[in-house]
Amino acid sequence: MNQTDIETLQSLIQRRRSCRAFRPQQVEHQVVMQMFALAQRTASWCNTQPWQVIVTRGAATDRFRAAYAAELKASSPAPDFDFPGEYQGVYQQRRRECGRQLYDSLGIAPGDRVASQQQTLRNFSLFDAPHVAIITSDRSLGTYGAVDCGGYVSHMLLAAEALGLGAIAQAALASHSAFVRRHFGIDESRLVVCGVSFGYADHDAPANGFYTTRAATDDTVLWHDS
Numbered sequence: 001m002n003q004t005d006i007e008t009l010q011s012l013i014q015r016r017r018s019c020r021a022f023r024p025q026q027v028e029h030q031v032v033m034q035m036f037a038l039a040q041r042t043a044s045w046c047n048t049q050p051w052q053v054i055v056t057r058g059a060a061t062d063r064f065r066a067a068y069a070a071e072l073k074a075s076s077p078a079p080d081f082d083f084p085g086e087y088q089g090v091y092q093q094r095r096r097e098c099g100r101q102l103y104d105s106l107g108i109a110p111g112d113r114v115a116s117q118q119q120t121l122r123n124f125s126l127f128d129a130p131h132v133a134i135i136t137s138d139r140s141l142g143t144y145g146a147v148d149c150g151g152y153v154s155h156m157l158l159a160a161e162a163l164g165l166g167a168i169a170q171a172a173l174a175s176h177s178a179f180v181r182r183h184f185g186i187d188e189s190r191l192v193v194c195g196v197s198f199g200y201a202d203h204d205a206p207a208n209g210f211y212t213t214r215a216a217t218d219d220t221v222l223w224h225d226s
């Protein structure tokens, strides 16, 4: 066991959190490419590497923001991968808890639906990030293609943290998948898994002022030994 490796990985994993407020400046091209080069090392079934990534910068990011805002008015959500119908039990509790943490940070009172809805809409302005990555999988690879893409997103988020960037995975951006395909000229053979907005985090912003909790490892890792 290499103690330095463990400490480095632990520090990155514990420090990382979803970023919901960004500074405006673009990230240097070579830094962005280093993030993607690290994510490219993600494991995948049969090494299929089903992910493809559309990345924006400059005017292209702003065009996407504006087009998404218009699309929200024009069509209903229709993601390629079904969103959960409802959250029950512990999943509902965890969802509520992280939502409340965000709203408390922003000073949004319980029951203030207007303010919470406005915050939800911030997803589609990419939380003012200068870049967004749209992650797609090959339709033919089905569920496991999406699983591999999930691993890719996780690597991307950690690589972003190591490079001093803020990032957030956004299923919200996959809610209007047909529009996303049309906007970027993505082939019909590809399914939109999620977006990842990234850039330099605004560390002073209230939206970035909290860490979510996790269940105890004993609740999720169940040993069988006899």
Ligand SMILES: Cc1cc2nc3c(=O)[nH]c(=O)nc-3n(C[C@H](O)[C@H](O)[C@H](O)COP(=O)(O)O)c2cc1C
Pocket (backbone or CB within 6 Å): 016, 017, 018, 098, 123, 168, 169, 170, 171, 172, 173, 194, 211, 212
């Ligand atoms: C696949 C995926 C999709 C997500 N979609 C959204 C989203 O649409 N909007 C959002 O604000 N956060 C989204 N998140 C961020 C989660 O809310 C966040 O990861 C979770 O609350 C844990 O917090 P942390 O990332 O700060 O540790 C998503 C995360 C993942 C992994």
